[in-house]
Each structure stands twice: as C-alpha cells, then as structure tokens.
Amino acid sequence: MSQAVTTQTQESVQQILQKHPRDAGELLQILVAVQHAYHWVSEEAVGLIAEHLRVTRAHIRGLVGFYSFLSDSFLGDYVIYLSDNITDRMLGNKEIGKYLCSRLGVKLGRVRSDGRVSVHFTSCTGMCDQGPAALVNGRPVTRLSRERADRMVDLIMARTPVSDWPPELFLVEDNFRRSDVLFRRAFEPGAALKSALLRGGDETLKAIQFEEAVDPASGIAWKRGADETLKELYRSDLRGRGGAGFKAALKWEACRDTPAPERYVVCNADEGEPGTFKDRVMLSSFADMVFEGMTLCGYVVGASQGILYIRQEYWYLKTHLEAVLARRREAGLLGRNLLGSGHAFDIAIHWGAGAYICGMESAMIESIEGRRGKPRKRWPLPVVAGVEKRPTVVNNVETFAAVAMVALKGGAWFAGHGTMHSTGTKLFCVSGDCERPGIYEYPFGVSAREILRDCGGLDAQAVQVSGPSGTTITQQEFDRTLAYEDLTTVGTFMIFGPQRDMFEVVQNFTHFFQHESCGLCTPCRVGTSLLANLVDRVAAGKGSPLDLEEVQRISHLMKTTAHCGLGQSAPNHLVDSLAKFRGDWDKRMMVGGFEPAFDLDASLEEARQLTGRDDDAAHL
Amino acid sequence: MSPDSNRTFFLDGQEIPFREGQSVFDAAMSAGVFIPHLCHNPDYEPHSSCRLCTVIVNGRPFASCTQPAVAGQMVQSDTAELRAMRRTLTQMLFVEGNHYCPSCEKSGSCKLQATAYHLGLQDNHYPQFFPRRELDASHADIILDRDRCILCGLCVRISRDVDRKNVFAMTGRGIHTVIVVDSASGLLKDSRVTVEDEAVQHCPVGAILIKGKAFEVPIGERVYDKEPIAAASVRRFQAREALTHG
Numbered sequence: 001m002s003q004a005v006t007t008q009t010q011e012s013v014q015q016i017l018q019k020h021p022r023d024a025g026e027l028l029q030i031l032v033a034v035q036h037a038y039h040w041v042s043e044e045a046v047g048l049i050a051e052h053l054r055v056t057r058a059h060i061r062g063l064v065g066f067y068s069f070l071s072d073s074f075l076g077d078y079v080i081y082l083s084d085n086i087t088d089r090m091l092g093n094k095e096i097g098k099y100l101c102s103r104l105g106v107k108l109g110r111v112r113s114d115g116r117v118s119v120h121f122t123s124c125t126g127m128c129d130q131g132p133a134a135l136v137n138g139r140p141v142t143r144l145s146r147e148r149a150d151r152m153v154d155l156i157m158a159r160t161p162v163s164d165w166p167p168e169l170f171l172v173e174d175n176f177r178r179s180d181v182l183f184r185r186a187f188e189p190g191a192a193l194k195s196a197l198l199r200g201g202d203e204t205l206k207a208i209q210f211e212e213a214v215d216p217a218s219g220i221a222w223k224r225g226a227d228e229t230l231k232e233l234y235r236s237d238l239r240g241r242g243g244a245g246f247k248a249a250l251k252w253e254a255c256r257d258t259p260a261p262e263r264y265v266v267c268n269a270d271e272g273e274p275g276t277f278k279d280r281v282m283l284s285s286f287a288d289m290v291f292e293g294m295t296l297c298g299y300v301v302g303a304s305q306g307i308l309y310i311r312q313e314y315w316y317l318k319t320h321l322e323a324v325l326a327r328r329r330e331a332g333l334l335g336r337n338l339l340g341s342g343h344a345f346d347i348a349i350h351w352g353a354g355a356y357i358c359g360m361e362s363a364m365i366e367s368i369e370g371r372r373g374k375p376r377k378r379w380p381l382p383v384v385a386g387v388e389k390r391p392t393v394v395n396n397v398e399t400f401a402a403v404a405m406v407a408l409k410g411g412a413w414f415a416g417h418g419t420m421h422s423t424g425t426k427l428f429c430v431s432g433d434c435e436r437p438g439i440y441e442y443p444f445g446v447s448a449r450e451i452l453r454d455c456g457g458l459d460a461q462a463v464q465v466s467g468p469s470g471t472t473i474t475q476q477e478f479d480r481t482l483a484y485e486d487l488t489t490v491g492t493f494m495i496f497g498p499q500r501d502m503f504e505v506v507q508n509f510t511h512f513f514q515h516e517s518c519g520l521c522t523p524c525r526v527g528t529s530l531l532a533n534l535v536d537r538v539a540a541g542k543g544s545p546l547d548l549e550e551v552q553r554i555s556h557l558m559k560t561t562a563h564c565g566l567g568q569s570a571p572n573h574l575v576d577s578l579a580k581f582r583g584d585w586d587k588r589m590m591v592g593g594f595e596p597a598f599d600l601d602a603s604l605e606e607a608r609q610l611t612g613r614d615d616d617a618a619h620l
Numbered sequence: 621m622s623p624d625s626n627r628t629f630f631l632d633g634q635e636i637p638f639r640e641g642q643s644v645f646d647a648a649m650s651a652g653v654f655i656p657h658l659c660h661n662p663d664y665e666p667h668s669s670c671r672l673c674t675v676i677v678n679g680r681p682f683a684s685c686t687q688p689a690v691a692g693q694m695v696q697s698d699t700a701e702l703r704a705m706r707r708t709l710t711q712m713l714f715v716e717g718n719h720y721c722p723s724c725e726k727s728g729s730c731k732l733q734a735t736a737y738h739l740g741l742q743d744n745h746y747p748q749f750f751p752r753r754e755l756d757a758s759h760a761d762i763i764l765d766r767d768r769c770i771l772c773g774l775c776v777r778i779s780r781d782v783d784r785k786n787v788f789a790m791t792g793r794g795i796h797t798v799i800v801v802d803s804a805s806g807l808l809k810d811s812r813v814t815v816e817d818e819a820v821q822h823c824p825v826g827a828i829l830i831k832g833k834a835f836e837v838p839i840g841e842r843v844y845d846k847e848p849i850a851a852a853s854v855r856r857f858q859a860r861e862a863l864t865h866g
C-alpha cells in the first residue's frame with residue numbers, strides 16, 4: 001500500500017487542502033487529516049502543504065516531529081496504539097502487546113515488511129475504567145483480552161476495513177456510577193442560556209414571553225443578562241476544574257474587561273493526565289451542557305468564537321460532537337442569531353495530535369494556532385492575550401458544564417454544595433484496583449475513604465490523586481478530603497491494591513513525563529531523562545543511596561526552575577514515593593557495592609558492531 | 621541623584637532602579653549586576669527557556685529575563701542555592717549534547733563554556749547522554765553541528781524575526797528536540813541561508829560556525845579569554861543601553 005499511497009498523495013492531499021482555509025493556523029488540522037488518510041505525512045505532502053499555506057517545510061516537519069500521532073514514515077494499513085497508563089499495565093497490556101505482536105508477526109514499533117500493520121505503545125488513552133485499551137486507526141478498542149486480540153488479528157489478516165469491524169469491539173462505556181446534583185438529570189439544551197438572558201429582564205419582563213425579552217431592540221436586557229450571569233458566577237464561587245482551581249468569574253471578568261475587538265472562549269478537552277477520563281464521558285453524554293457553558297461564557301465576556309480543543313484519542317467522538325453542534329445551530333443555540341437576540345456565537349473543534357503538554361493553556365493556544373505545543377512566556381496571561389493575541393478564557397470541560405448549571409439554578413444554589421473554599425460537586429475518575437471503576441460525582445470535601453468504599457477498593461494500599469502530577473496518598477491518609485482545602489485534584493483517582501509494587505508505578509510515571517516533556521526548558525527536558533535513567537538504574541538493581549539523593553536534588557530543581565506546570569509537577573510522584581513507599585525502592589537497591597553509571601562493556605557495543613566481532617577479546 | 625523609590629526594587633539587598641516595562645534581568649544588568657543566562661541575548665526578545673536566569677521574586681521563582689520589574693519587590697539572585705541550581709542546569713546542558721571544549725573552534729568565545737567557568741563547574745556530574753545528532757557541513761560558508769546545540773532557539777527566532785527567512789526550526793520533542801533547516805533536502809546548502817544572515821552570527825555555542833573564520837581571533841585573545849563573562853556581558857549591556865537610552 002505504501003507505494004499506492006505515494007502516487008495518490010498529490011491529488012488527495014489537494015482534496016484535503018481544499019477543505020481548509022489558506023491559513024497557517026489550520027496546519028495542525030490539515031496534518032491530522034493527512035495522517036488519518038494515509039497513516040503518515042510524506043515529504044510530498046509536506047511540500048504541498050507548505051505551498052498551500054505558505055509556511056516552511058521546516059515548520060511543518062517541526063509539528064510532525066512534535067505530536068505523537070503524526071508520523072514522517074508510513075505506519076501501515078492498520079496502526080495499533082496500546083494505552084500504556086499504569087492502570088493498563090495492571091490489567092496486562094504488556095502481555096497483550098507481546099501477544100498481538102507475535103500473532104501479527106511484527107516487532108513493536110516497526111511496520112510489518114508488507115506494510116500491513118504496526119503496533120506501538122502510547123500515553124494513557126483515557127479508557128482506564130475499561131482497559132487494557134488500544135486505538136486502531138484512531139478508534140478505541142477497550143477491555144482487551146487474548147480473545148479480543150485474536151479477533152483483531154483475524155480482521156487485520158483478512159484486510160477488513162476498520163469501518164466494517166464488529167461494533168462491539170469499539171464499545172465504550174460511560175460507567176457513570178454515582179451522580180450528585182449537577183449530572184443527576186438530562187440537560188435540556190438551551191435552558192441555561194434562556195435563564196441567563198432572562199436574568200437581564202425586570203420582573204414584568206420575566207413574566208412576559210421569552211421572545212420579547214431577547215428582542216434585539218431591547219438590547220438592555222441582553223447586556224444586563226450578561227452582567228447578572230457574571231454575578232451569579234461570582235456567587236457560585238466556581239473554581240476551574242482543570243486542577244489549578246482559579247476562580248472562573250475572575251478569569252471571565254478579566255477577559256471581558258480587557259479592551260479588544262474580539263475575544264475567544266476555549267474549552268480544554270485535552271485531558272492528558274493519565275487516569276483521567278471524565279471529559280470523555282462529559283462530551284459523550286453531556287455535550288450540550290458543555291457547549292452551553294461555552295456559549296454562556298461567550299455571552300458574558302463578549303466573544304463570538306468558541307473553540308473546543310480535544311485530544312486526538314477522542315477522535316471517535318467527532319461525528320457525535322459535530323452532530324450536536326449542528327443541532328444546536330439549527331435550534332438557534334449557536335450561530336449568528338443566538339435565540340433570536342441578534343448576537344453571535346459559534347464553536348469550532350480543534351484536534352490535538354498527541355501531546356500532554358497541550359493541556360497547559362498557553363501550549364494549547366499555540367497548538368490551536370497551528371504550531372508546536374510549546375508553552376508561551378509567562379506573561380501576558382491568555383486572559384489578556386491568548387488566541388491570536390486576543391483576550392481568551394480557557395476553561396476545562398467540566399467547568400463549562402458546571403457554568404451551565406450555575407446559570408440555570410443560580411450561584412447560591414451551587415455554592416450550597418461542597419465546602420467553604422471548594423463549592424459545588426466534582427467528577428472523579430476512579431480506576432485501578434477496585435470493583436466498580438468509572439465516574440463518580442461527589443460534593444467537594446468527600447474523603448478518599450468514602451470513594452474507596454463506594455467503588456469497592458477499601459483494601460487499597462495507595463491512591464494516586466490527580467494523576468502522576470498529583471499526590472500519592474497511603475492508607476493512613478484515606479480520611480483526607482478531596483477539596484482545595486486539602487487534596488487539590490483534577491478528579492483522577494487511581495487505586496493500588498495491596499499486591500502492587502509501588503516502584504513499578506513510579507517507573508511508569510517517570511517514563512511518561514520523559515516522553516511528554518516538550519523540550520523547551522532545560523530542567524524539564526534534561527531532568528525528566530535523568531530521572532528516568534536513575535529510576536531505571538534502581539530497577540536494574542544498581543541503585544545506590546547517592547542515586548536517591550540525586551532524584552531528590554533534580555526533583556527540587558525542576559519544581560523550582562521549570563518553565564511550566566508540567567516540569568514543576570513531574571517529580572511530585574517521585575518525592576511522594578520516596579517518602580511513603582521507600583520499602584519498594586530499598587528492596588531493589590544494590591547492597592554493599594557500587595556500580596559506575598558508565599558501563600564500559602556496553603559502550604564497546606558500537607565498536608563490536610562496526611568490526612563484526614563478538615569474541616572474548618572484544619569484551620571487557 | 622537618589623533613585624525614585626517608585627521605580628526601584630531590591631536585588632540581593634541592593635536598590636536597583638528600573639524603567640517602566642523593563643525586566644528584572646535588564647534592570648539588574650543596567651545597574652551592573654550580572655545574572656547568568658544562555659538562551660537570552662539582550663539584543664533580541666527574551667525566551668525564558670534555559671532557566672539559568674531564574675531568580676526568587678517575593679519568595680517565588682521566575683525567569684528574570686521575562687519577569688517585569690515591579691517597585692519594591694524583593695529579588696534574590698546571588699544565593700548559594702541559586703548558584704547551585706545554575707550549576708546543575710549548566711551540567712545538564714553539557715551532558716545532553718556532545719560538547720568538546722578542547723577541540724571546539726568556539727572555545728574562548730562560547731557562552732556555555734564561559735558560564736561554566738563563571739559558575740565554577742568542575743565536571744559534568746551526570747553520565748553523558750551521547751546523543752547521535754547530524755552534522756550539516758553541506759553549505760559553502762556555514763556549518764551546523766547539532767552536537768554542540770543547547771536549543772536556546774536564538775537562530776530560529778532571529779531568522780524568523782530579523783532575517784525574515786525562517787531558515788531554522790525545531791522538530792522532535794523533549795530530549796529528542798533538534799534544529800532542522802528549511803529546504804527540501806533538509807540541508808543548509810539548499811536553504812536560503814547566507815553568511816550575512818544575522819541568525820548565523822549569534823549562536824552562543826559552537827553549533828553554528830562560519831567556515832574559514834574559526835581561528836581569525838587566536839585562542840588566548842578571545843572575548844572570554846580576556847575577561848570573565850560577567851564583566852563582559854555587563855559592559856556590553858551597558859554600552860548598548862547608553863546608545864539606546866542616552
């Protein structure tokens with residue numbers, strides 16, 4: 001097929017290009033489309049895109065080399081990515097990977113010589129409650145077993161197009177196990193927006209028809225509705241659900257008050273933190289609520305363009321999300337004339353292409369603008385100069401969903417749930433060693449123990465709260481609460497049973513950060529590699545106390561000097577593990593000896609290969 | 621003239637005047653206080669990627685090259701802890717690439733080498749990564765030796781913003797990040813680069829070299845042979861300030 005691909009390229013790449021405006025900002029979206037069509041981005045395609053967008057080849061190569069799901073070589077007719085989160089590992093993904101490779105006759109990471117298939121590992125794909133998971137040509141396969149792997153192999157051997165594979169292979173479950181006040185009922189599209197608009201009317205206006213209230217002639221109601229909605233948001237004290245917990249109302253007001261001809265609303269659905277999958281469930285089953293929250297934000301801050309930035313792993317939701325947007329446009333809930341008011345707001349979808357760093361807001365904005373997802377300088381903040389240097393609100397999927405409920409039910413109602421400094425409810429992504437993994441909604445302030453009780457995981461020895469960049473808690477800490485007052489969290493809750501070796505957890509996380517560091521700043525670029533090497537050294541039984549001191553020293557350096565949150569938080573799990581699970585490290589430490597970091601014999605390997613020798617004299 | 625206290629901050633206890641919009645780094649250098657740096661060249665926009673210029677501002681760490689000076693703030697820079705961190709960051713740059721000072725044409729005018737001396741580096745401390753990186757000697761006048769690159773991004777920024785040619789870009793991610801050249805072949809000889817480009821004049825290390833010029837100034841008479849990087853940088857910065865701000 002690779003031969004065929006090359007000859008097809010010119011014509012079909014042109015077809016892809018014609019679907020996109022001649023705007024350098026479209027580059028990543030074009031590359032994603034080309035990758036999906038051909039399973040690589042050929043030099044020929046690079047040339048055509050460069051010409052079309054008037055950007056350099058080097059710039060395009062820069063993106064292809066940066067994003068994990070773009071490739072400068074052909075990956076085969078079938079491309080399998082196995083999710084490699086620790087939860088997938090605990091469910092046996094390595095063994096499944098080996099099995100798949102042997103049955104397909106392919107080496108991990110290499111394309112089979114006939115160009116049929118390749119198998120790779122990738123960072124967490126957000127299916128931790130139904131792993132081990134994989135992506136096959138962009139579509140998720142969950143609950144992988146030998147039996148399901150066999151079916152995949154047969155279909156690949158028979159050259160059955162993935163579109164004709166049995167749907168049950170691609171079944172993704174919501175596993176919404178516990179709902180509280182926000183997600184208890186189905187959300188009626190438009191309800192929150194109407195409430196917000198009506199807040200601008202006086203009592204008599206509220207009594208009369210909605211259509212009159214939003215009459216463009218009485219624009220006063222429109223303006224007052226926005227102001228009143230912001231006040232409700234202040235009353236709600238809603239804090240961002242992405243993990244940092246910045247107050248949404250403050251962000252929105254700062255954006256609104258920065259003078260500019262246009263503003264943007266960005267919804268962060270990058271959800272790259274391993275063990276996190278709530279955004280997937282939100283966008284599968286509560287997309288209207290999320291889009292309505294974004295629309296409300298546009299209404300309040302005065303933006304007419306919204307962007308949903310969503311990770312490539314959720315490509316299978318594309319048709320669904322586009323259908324929801326189309327339906328909302330038809331219903332007047334998006335478009336040039338929102339609910340007949342004369343005001344405009346619409347939402348475009350931007351696809352990520354495999355980069356954890358793009359969950360960081362300024363890196364996401366770079367990616368939206370069609371560049372490598374590299375964090376920007378610290379100042380100015382996106383709320384002042386974000387997308388196209390315009391004031392931009394970036395909020396998490398769950399934040400926008402909560403906004404819709406604040407608009408609908410009022411800020412006081414919302415603030416009546418949760419704790420003093422953490423109002424409302426929070427979605428928790430429960431995975432790992434428990435009986436009922438899935439999504440749980442609790443008011444903030446719930447204890448780890450309560451979640452463990454509800455999901456059937458009380459015998460756990462540890463929980464990783466908020467993902468690898470978060471906090472590891474032990475049994476002694478299970479009464480701690482999940483709230484900004486105590487354990488800050490994006491909602492990730494990975495459970496480790498008594499049988500687990502916590503060092504293996506650390507090794508998985510350390511390699512994750514090494515893989516995902518963007519490479520911009522020295523401490524993160526080099527530090528994540530040094531840490532991964534040190535952890536591997538301990539794993540190989542060669543660790544000394546000096547190595548552990550070095551882990552601490554590099555961790556402190558990264559926390560202090562790294563450019564962005566990724567690098568600053570990447571060593572958290574190591575520091576926690578050394579403090580709380582030292583036993584799992586100690587049992588691997590070298591006893592009574594010292595092994596130099598530099599392996600003399602191994603470094604002769606290149607010379608041996610060059611000379612074709614492998615005799616005793618060629619070894620030390 | 622005593623400084624206007626609305627326009628001063630404290631750096632390691634010393635009162636430093638600043639102009640509106642100036643960074644902590646610029647204000648410090650104007651006042652004659654050196655802050656180590658590698659990715660920043662004061663003639664161009666700061667980038668805050670090497671992190672050597674990290675200082676503590678009111679208790680929190682920031683890269684001084686992009687941190688605006690604010691009246692009254694307390695800044696720490698020359699502390700034992702920050703010196704140690706800068707040393708470690710410099711060691712990291714040495715081990716992630718392939719640097720060979722004794723045979724490098726840039727020796728004596730290399731900012732990485734001079735900064736290592738300034739910080740008292742005795743060794744690289746960490747095991748070398750020994751990456752395999754491509755050397756591009758295809759161009760008649762210019763060599764790109766990726767082994768010696770510290771990914772400061774200056775060539776990328778200058779070629780984009782000053783030369784307006786976009787000859788250089790970065791590809792790869794994380795520890796695999798490398799400089800790439802814009803041409804169909806990926807080689808310098810097929811690109812639009814010329815020896816007059818500003819982008820090839822300001823490489824702080826020996827990654828971009830001009831052929832035939834390497835030993836024009838003999839070793840022993842080069843910029844950091846004559847004076848340490850702290851004094852040389854401050855003097856150069858102040859001369860530039862005098863030109864632009866009288």
